[in-house]
Amino acid sequence: MRSTTRHMPLPAGSITKSLVSRDLAFVAAGFVALAIVMKMHWAIDFMIFCIFVLSYDLLYGYMGHLSFGHMLYFGAGAYGSAIWLAHVNANPFLAIMAGLFAGALLSSFLGLIALQTHGASFALINMAFNEIGFFLIHSALSDYTYGEDGLSCTAGKLFGFINFYNERHSFIFVLVLLLLVFWLLRTLTVSPFGVLVRSIKEDENRVKFLGYNTMTYKWITFVSASILAALAGGMFTMIQGFVSPITISPFGNVDVIFAVLIGGAGNLYGALIGGVAFMLIKNFLPVLIPELEKLVPFQVPQWEMWLGIVLLVTVFALRKGLVGFVRQKWQHRRQVGVVS
Amino acid sequence: MLEVKGIDVSYGHARVVHDLNLRLDRGEMVFIVGRNGAGKTTLLKTVAGLLRPVKGTITFQDKEIHGLPAEKLARRGFRFVAQEKKVFSSLTVRSNIELAAHGAGEDLDTALKKATSIYPDLSRFMDKKAGGLSGGQREILLIGRALIGEPKILLIDEPTEGLAVIVIEDIFRILREMKEKVSAVIVEQNLSVVSRLADRIYIMKEGKIIKEFANKAEIADITELERYL
Numbered sequence: 001m002r003s004t005t006r007h008m009p010l011p012a013g014s015i016t017k018s019l020v021s022r023d024l025a026f027v028a029a030g031f032v033a034l035a036i037v038m039k040m041h042w043a044i045d046f047m048i049f050c051i052f053v054l055s056y057d058l059l060y061g062y063m064g065h066l067s068f069g070h071m072l073y074f075g076a077g078a079y080g081s082a083i084w085l086a087h088v089n090a091n092p093f094l095a096i097m098a099g100l101f102a103g104a105l106l107s108s109f110l111g112l113i114a115l116q117t118h119g120a121s122f123a124l125i126n127m128a129f130n131e132i133g134f135f136l137i138h139s140a141l142s143d144y145t146y147g148e149d150g151l152s153c154t155a156g157k158l159f160g161f162i163n164f165y166n167e168r169h170s171f172i173f174v175l176v177l178l179l180l181v182f183w184l185l186r187t188l189t190v191s192p193f194g195v196l197v198r199s200i201k202e203d204e205n206r207v208k209f210l211g212y213n214t215m216t217y218k219w220i221t222f223v224s225a226s227i228l229a230a231l232a233g234g235m236f237t238m239i240q241g242f243v244s245p246i247t248i249s250p251f252g253n254v255d256v257i258f259a260v261l262i263g264g265a266g267n268l269y270g271a272l273i274g275g276v277a278f279m280l281i282k283n284f285l286p287v288l289i290p291e292l293e294k295l296v297p298f299q300v301p302q303w304e305m306w307l308g309i310v311l312l313v314t315v316f317a318l319r320k321g322l323v324g325f326v327r328q329k330w331q332h333r334r335q336v337g338v339v340s
Numbered sequence: 341m342l343e344v345k346g347i348d349v350s351y352g353h354a355r356v357v358h359d360l361n362l363r364l365d366r367g368e369m370v371f372i373v374g375r376n377g378a379g380k381t382t383l384l385k386t387v388a389g390l391l392r393p394v395k396g397t398i399t400f401q402d403k404e405i406h407g408l409p410a411e412k413l414a415r416r417g418f419r420f421v422a423q424e425k426k427v428f429s430s431l432t433v434r435s436n437i438e439l440a441a442h443g444a445g446e447d448l449d450t451a452l453k454k455a456t457s458i459y460p461d462l463s464r465f466m467d468k469k470a471g472g473l474s475g476g477q478r479e480i481l482l483i484g485r486a487l488i489g490e491p492k493i494l495l496i497d498e499p500t501e502g503l504a505v506i507v508i509e510d511i512f513r514i515l516r517e518m519k520e521k522v523s524a525v526i527v528e529q530n531l532s533v534v535s536r537l538a539d540r541i542y543i544m545k546e547g548k549i550i551k552e553f554a555n556k557a558e559i560a561d562i563t564e565l566e567r568y569l
Binding site: 192195196198199202203205206207208209210211212213214 | 388390409410411414415419420422426428429430431435439440442443444485489
């Protein structure tokens with residue numbers, strides 16, 4: 001941005017420290033409750049997926065750029081960390097950093113190309129990059145990644161005391177990371193930078209007419225979202241101790257898009273609720289359906305069918321996702337209350 | 341000040357503007373009039389940097405500017421108010437103004453004064469979401485926002501389209517007060533507004549300028565203008 005424009009801050013949304021603290025406490029309480037109700041390792045998987053969904057929400061929900069290739073950066077983080085652990089050393093901090101570096105490096109370069117396009121072209125060019133990444137991991141770099149067989153790796157203790165193979169340690173660490181990501185995005189999206197990014201979503205040309213080089217803002221957002229996706233990928237490696245090409249498969253993009261749509265794009269709570277809802281459907285329905293089939297005399301449709309139905313309902317009845325729907329009802333109630 | 345010389349503009353293979361010439365002098369208010377599909381908006385978008393001419397030149401203060409991106413033209417003082425009356429609807433009126441002020445490198449107080457100077461009532465809506473404004477209020481906000489910084493050329497596309505008569509009078513008053521303070525190229529269909537404000541009128545048809553009116557008496561004669569539409 002031009003130096004002459006620096007003397008005045010951009011408009012920022014209203015957010016107070018107490019509001020952020022309240023949000024963080026609310027999110028933490030939600031995931032602790034989830035860990036109590038479900039198995040703890042499921043809650044950890046849910047939180048890692050939610051970090052990934054939050055990263056996608058920044059790109060799609062806030063900046064309005066639908067991508068079919070965000071898994072590339074999740075995979076870059078996962079494989080970056082795994083390759084470091086398997087081929088360099090077992091230091092988990094350096095491994096996570098390696099994953100973040102991989103995501104940052106890839107997105108910095110590919111973002112410059114992808115962001116030259118818009119709409120469907122942007123979505124598809126990212127998918128093409130994702131396909132190339134998948135091929136490299138699956139075949140071309142199989143000497144390092146062990147291709148289809150996947151790569152096993154073991155991380156040492158982080159800072160000498162966080163053991164990723166202890167569920168409680170992992171839960172607390174991933175929860176802290178999730179809260180950090182949530183806080184970061186909460187602050188970013190209402191900051192002057194966030195206001196500009198949201199304005200780009202509304203109408204990029206009009207932002208240009210105001211004298212802004214929108215490419216810079218879009219690139220920073222793209223790289224930030226990719227680094228957060230790589231963080232989720234890196235944590236996946238730390239917790240699982242194993243990565244396979246499925247962690248970079250373009251098919252995984254469908255999961256994150258569904259999650260954002262179900263919860264409500266452009267809303268951090270929506271991303272979390274969508275992430276949890278999607279994981280519940282994906283993880284529990286395959287278990288519940290066979291049990292249900294024992295009780296009824298007909299075949300119950302598989303979980304993918306139910307996911308499709310949820311998406312149809314979301315698209316036709318809940319255009320702004322679950323959170324948008326609840327918010328709309330709440331505002332309507334308040335307005336009715338004011339009138340009466 | 342602004343000179344468009346022999347430009348052709350295409351959408352793919354479809355040529356929308358043919359060999360078009362136009363001139364805008366400092367302090368002038370030039371109107372472009374023509375039927376739908378005549379290429380008026382395409383011309384304005386080309387001057388604003390959204391489209392690139394396939395032939396011809398556009399010069400501003402004797403420097404070629406065709407092909408420069410919109411943001412660079414904005415920094416040189418071009419302000420484009422598009423036809424759709426689109427504001428940043430999720431932001432408040434104040435934030436819309438702040439965004440423009442920051443882009444133009446102007447302090448907020450001055451920007452707010454400029455934006456509200458054309459329509460003091462705008463200050464009543466400062467904390468309202470811009471998406472909740474009426475069509476007329478949006479247009480006024482957009483014109484007010486365009487005055488922030490040091491605008492040298494305003495490009496305004498159909499400012500009175502779809503507005504109630506009473507609001508059109510407000511827009512007319514605002515444009516009249518702006519006259520001679522800024523230079524403007526305005527696409528407009530309302531001949532009553534055009535004939536009262538124009539220093540020069542270009543009639544466009546099928547992508548070409550078919551007639552230019554620079555004579556005061558001719559400009560004031562609406563019946564004569566209508567003959568070309």
